[in-house]
Amino acid sequence: MTKERLNPISYVIMGALSSMGPATPYDLKQRIGETIAYFWSFSHAQFYEEPPRLVEMGLLTEQKEAFGRRRRVFAITELGQQAVRDWYDEPTTARREIRDLGILKLFFSDHAEPHQIEELIRTQTAVHTAILDELTAKRERYGEREDIGNRPITIELGLLFGQAMVEFWHSLRVREDGRVHRVAKESTNE
């Protein structure tokens, strides 16, 4: 990442520093891991590699702790704030990506055995139910707090998405010939 281009990870880091204050790479990883990683995850190395680059560009400052681990604490500069504002004004045109191996397998399930498809449906229902449960717990913890800006609103979106996914997978039925159909919502109880 040598060129002076700003990517999603750049804005994630600047956004996290701007909304939640100065942080070390590890802090950033934690903050993102508990929040937007529910949608979009980043490897821990990016939180160590990207901030120094943003410092070079004048968008962040770096301060080493005086004692102990002498960790590198990063903070956003006024120039960085401006970069985030400019980003906000850019039209948001890039299409969303939904990268889900379960969907891919379902799409290409023509030559799979019915029992394989049924197994896929079971595990995918379970996976998405588990995410729903996590987010529901999160909402109970953070949903009422007034001091954390607009961040909890994305929990709502995660819940809506999760409900749609569970509803979808749960509504699927496999015929003997391997053909998959959706059944009406009323009859999704087994």
Place this chain on the structure above:
Amino acid sequence: MTKERLNPISYVIMGALSSMGPATPYDLKQRIGETIAYFWSFSHAQFYEEPPRLVEMGLLTEQKEAFGRRRRVFAITELGQQAVRDWYDEPTTARREIRDLGILKLFFSDHAEPHQIEELIRTQTAVHTAILDELTAKRERYGEREDIGNRPITIELGLLFGQAMVEFWHSLRVREDGRVHRVAKESTNE
């Protein structure tokens, strides 16, 4: 891509060849562009680079057209079919990713001006409505056909997801202080 590892793009190509028959790289790009690119998109170069690699591994065969453009037509081998079956049996554990810049901006909207957030909401509602319309048209064209395997079922999922997104963005209201809230479904008419 030198190592003999199979990635999502490998299975996308093998799956498309298996479900829809032999194809050139360009054909593959088209097939995917009209279907699973609604969820997960791939650059055109991948459809030219990956098949030769799969041929080396014995998973595809390549045949050059005798006349005209002498295009490279790829087909899946029995070994390739087996690789797809093995993949189907692997547990599908990787978490889904929802990479959406609109969500990212909303998450980090604390320091944005109310009018900027309102503009974001407007454009995101429009973007997701447009995708819904495309998929609705697609369902009308393909939904009833019995000769295209289980592929139309993912259109249903795209519609469910799109409805959730439109419902979400449409339900948001921005307070004067920049705080964003959801309103109940009944009152989402302006």
Place this chain on the structure above:
DNA sequence: CCTATCATGTAATCCGTTACATGATTAT
């Protein structure tokens, strides 16, 4: 015949992950 578009491919670059390596702190 000319032009626009369709189609094909490669090379360079960029970006993200994985693997590696190690130090610091906490709990027992």
Place this chain on the structure above:
DNA sequence: ATAATCATGTAACGGATTACATGATAGG
């Protein structure tokens, strides 16, 4: 004191996009 875990960083690799370059075909 020791083990477990928390935390930090870098290097190498792999994978995906972008840019470049060009040929083929169809429509006027």
